[in-house]
Amino acid sequence: MDALQMFELVIVMLLAIILLHFVAHKLGLPPAVALLTGGALFAFVPGLPVISLDPELVLVIFLPPLLMDGAWFIALRHLQRHMLGIAGLAVGAVIFTTAVVALVAHWLIPSLPIAACAALGAIVSPPDAVSARAVLQRVKLPRRLSILLEGESLFNDASGLVLFRFAVAAGVTGAFSMVSALESFALLAIGGAVVGAAVGAAWVLLAPRLDDKYLMIASSLLAPWASYLLAESGHLSGVIATVTTGLICGWYQHVVFTATVRMNGTAFWAVMIFLMEAFVFLLIGSSLRGVIDRVGGFDLVLQEMTGPVLAILGALIVARFLWVFGSDALIGLLRAMGLKRYRPIGPRGATVLAWAGMRGVVTLAVALSVPEGFPGRDFILVTAFAVIIGTVLIQGMSLGAVIKLVRLEESEADRPRMTMSEAEAAMARAQLKVVEVHARDANGTVIHPRLLDRYQRQASIATSYAGQEAQFADQLHAHFDLILKAVAAGRKELLRLHRSGDIDEDTLHELERDLDLEELSALSAKA
Incomplete structure (x- = not known):
């Protein structure tokens, strides 16, 4: 088998992975079962080389x-x-x-x-x-x-x-x-x-x-x-x-x-691991023919x-x-x-x-x-x-x-000390403290009222400035700079809760993803 044939075989296997995953999803089967079975059938297709x-x-x-x-x-x-x-x-x-x-x-x-x-x-x-x-x-x-x-x-x-x-x-x-x-x-x-x-x-x-x-x-x-x-x-x-x-x-x-690297990296690793796991089971099934031939055939x-x-x-x-x-x-x-x-x-x-x-x-x-x-x-x-x-x-x-x-x-003993909603509340309080410090000027006047209200009531004001970027350019930059500071404060508190054992990895990853999305949104809006 030359290099081109090997590449063509990989493409055929990739197509088989997509089809077998689709079939497994429709039939409610574990993908590993469909890939293993499909690979075993794949091994005996006439004209295909024996996979060793x-x-x-x-x-x-x-x-x-x-x-x-x-x-x-x-x-x-x-x-x-x-x-x-x-x-x-x-x-x-x-x-x-x-x-x-x-x-x-x-x-x-x-x-x-x-x-x-x-x-x-x-x-x-x-x-x-x-x-x-x-x-x-x-x-x-x-x-x-x-x-x-x-x-x-x-x-x-x-x-x-x-x-x-x-x-x-x-x-x-x-x-x-x-x-x-x-x-x-x-x-x-x-x-x-x-x-x-x-x-x-x-x-x-x-x-x-x-x-x-x-x-x-x-x-x-x-x-x-x-x-x-x-x-x-x-x-x-x-x-x-x-x-x-x-x-x-x-x-x-x-x-x-950073949030950008984590979002991109998580997506990259998810696709790569999906393909690797699929190829592993397909290769295991495909190797059946070689194993049978090596030991003397099915009859033996x-x-x-x-x-x-x-x-x-x-x-x-x-x-x-x-x-x-x-x-x-x-x-x-x-x-x-x-x-x-x-x-x-x-x-x-x-x-x-x-x-x-x-x-x-x-x-x-x-x-x-x-x-x-x-x-x-x-x-x-x-x-x-x-x-x-x-x-x-x-x-x-x-x-x-x-x-x-x-x-x-x-078991009650295996549950985290804080629920996700409690962790969200703790994170929001940490963000609100930062917003309250920076939402007022030296005279005590509120300069980010909508932003302050957002963090007080956990409501969104992302659309408030839509179409008014030029008019509120300076305020927009200050507005989203403050969001980024609040996100950083929330992430710091979230990590503290995780490191102290108050929340588990599932809660950490779920809430961290929310913060990453909020950070990316603020960076995009500021740009």
């Missing part, structure tokens, strides 16, 4: 920006609050699931070495960040469950990749050391966090000095790849590095970006692998239920014994958390990276693909119904 994925290239292209976007918007305060639960899922659940899958695979296929079984377990154990995002965007979850799922999907790839590398090494050399594995994981995680913090700090310091909205947006696009590639080049965790960078950039973007898969693959898929789902319900029961027991710091999520929340375990691009990319000649490689490839298809189609399509069935409710 380079696993390293796929991870480098897609994983960093998708992780960055997830970390950028995650509720950091809630992430810190629920870090123990996230660590339990991202590390404990991955290790437990790997062990269960390895034991089941070895029991089903005794000829398969335990190292190969462990490699398979490590490949399929971590739920995927892209799959989780794609499904969670269509459902409404209580804050705590949402944070647990988002945080797990951001961090669990690191533990899964470490387990996979050691399992492959054990399969090739026959040697394995648990101490070495733990030391390696700690080194990878800490080193990756240091690299990510350095890149994030560099972005926070340098981005404002670029003094150009396009350069600032471009720098935010460069940050995840810089963090990932730097960490990987030092044999550290690129996943942890990218997530750390995203957390830092997301925390400081409210003061680094159906005759020899169907039973073990379905059994492993079932073991994967059961293992997650056992871990989630077991962990929640342990927390409940500790709470009954007097340890009140942590609260169980309860059977309803545990059911949803256990069922939301979709796999995706990382599982497939890691499976494709299994070395040629590794024991059970064909079986590992088929199982990985089946797990992706099964979890996305079965769990992804039914998660909304499960949420409705269990009737989840937001």
